[in-house]
Amino acid sequence: MLFAFDDVQCRALAEAHGTPCFAYSAAVAAEQFTALRGVLPQRVRLAYAVKANPHPGLLARFAALDASFDCASLGELTRVGALGLPPGRTFFAGPGKREAELVAALASGVRVQAEGWEDLARIDARVDRETAVNLRVHPAFDIDEGSRIIGGSGPSAFGVDEEDVPALLQRAAGLRHVRIRGLHVFAASNQRDAAKLRAIHGAVLELARRLHEVHGLVFEQIDLGGGLGVPYAPEETPLDLKAFGQGLSELLARHPWFTGELILEPGRFLAGPCGVYLVRVVRIKESRGTRFAILEGGINHLIRPLLTGQPFPVKAVGQGAGELPYTLAGPLCTSLDRLGEVRLPGLAAGDLLAFGTTGAYGLSEGMTHFLSHPVPPEVWVD
Ligand SMILES: Cc1ncc(COP(=O)(O)O)c(C=O)c1O
Known part of the structure; x- marks a missing residue:
């Protein structure tokens, strides 16, 4: 569906609220969420990427549907904090986390996606008990994206380059409290092809398996990021949700060593x-x-x-x-x-x-x- 409101509704909204204005349909947002949730295996958690649209109505609606949330700034953490969710439902990612942001995230039990050694060391210096974090890795495999959102597989400001992970893990062994208990790899953007998503997510799980087998990492979570696409033109077909869900089920079955949960962080798919x-x-x-x-x-x-x-x-x-x-x-x-x-x-x-x-x-x-x-x-x- 390209337009959430028909012509009569658009005209009424414009007359009531003036133009320019944005209007968001709670029903369509809920439909997107429940349609996606409905095809996912139990062991997949949906964390809405707040950056896509931080409107309080949207956050409250997704929270009521049991969403978790992916935040990328103190502003987003504050908006999600206002929902009063139990701990464990919020994640915090970003390549340039400021001091106040990290402090706020740690104080409220938010799971941090560490983007490299600096994040690990800064967290270790600020906590006094065991703290689980996810490590964001910039993978070595080819990233096939139609736009420049992720930035392809070349140099990246995001995560630690896959080839640098062994050295980072050696350093991390000396940390007092921080434990790497999750992996975060974001390698898709506006992808409407279920087979391509399956291939990307398969490559992420293979990377996780290598880290598990070679370095003994035990993952409670593997975060596959966002990137689920939506049509922007009548000729564009929507993502085949059934095939997408099936792909994730097959991946879980193919990786019995992994008994944790998969996290998905869609923004565009849920809110667009x-x-x-x-x-x-x-x-x-x-x-x-x-x-x-x-x-x-x-x-x-x-x-x-x-x-x-x-x-x-x-x-x-x-x-x-x-x-x-x-x-x-x-x-x-x-x-x-x-x-x-x-x-x-x-x-x-x-x-x-x-x-x-x-x-x-x-x-x-x-x-x-x-x-x-x-x-x-x-x-x-x-
Ligand atoms: C870490 C992270 N997760 C999730 C998303 C959401 O991506 P999308 O809206 O394509 O699903 C983004 C987008 O930039 C992101 O950076």
Whole structure:
């Protein structure tokens, strides 16, 4: 589903809340969660990646469905902390953890994903009892991704390079309290092919097996990160959830040495489909053969198409399909402010556009301070 709200709902939301605005459907978010949960083996835990969209309504809805949470900043830890969850339901990852963030995470029993020796040593210096952490490893196997989100298999700011793990483990043997009890490998992004996910996750489990057999590591958890994809265009097929769940079951069966739990940290899959961004056309401009629709909002609210080359689907509310080519521009003072090259019906000033699948990496990634436009309201529709 590309649009969580039909044209009548989009129009009503725009009239009630003004434009630009974001609207999130609680029902669609819950459907995504329960559909995914429903195909997963018991031993797989779902930890929502808060970065995708930290809206409190979304967090509360997922918490009620028994989600765990993957946080990457003190701000996210604080938002999840406000849910009052029992310990053990929150993870904290990030290549540049600041002191206050680490202290807050350790104080509240959050499981830290250590990104290298510095994290291990800093945690060891701050705790006075045995503390389990997960080690994030940047794998040596090829990372096949369609965008630049993970950064491929070359140099990386994330985790410890796989080839450096043996040396790190030797150093870690001298730590007083910190014990590596989990592995974290994130090697997929917006992947809708269940077979590819199966292959990536299989490679992660093989890496875990090597670390177990060669270095004697015992893993309570293997965290496979996020990366489950969603369609952004009518011709894109959704992830085959049944095949995906089956793939994970087969992997668990193939690795009987591993008796812990698998963690998945989807952000886009859980939050993307529930969101719509509503924005009006300010004016139409023809320039040297190009027809621009200049909108009330642009990359200050939706920067993802510019960063990744993945456009969000868009429709002209109440007008049906159309075939006129438009370059969608925002109101900012830069020609980087583009939301896509699209085909829409004939547009005029005041027309309402809806960008679908903007529940993830929409406003949370926008450049909201640039040009000091008002921050759009986010409407939680329950
Ligand atoms: C550590 C970690 N986990 C999970 C995610 C969520 O990824 P996605 O939204 O593609 O599922 C990200 C995204 O950047 C991440 O960095």
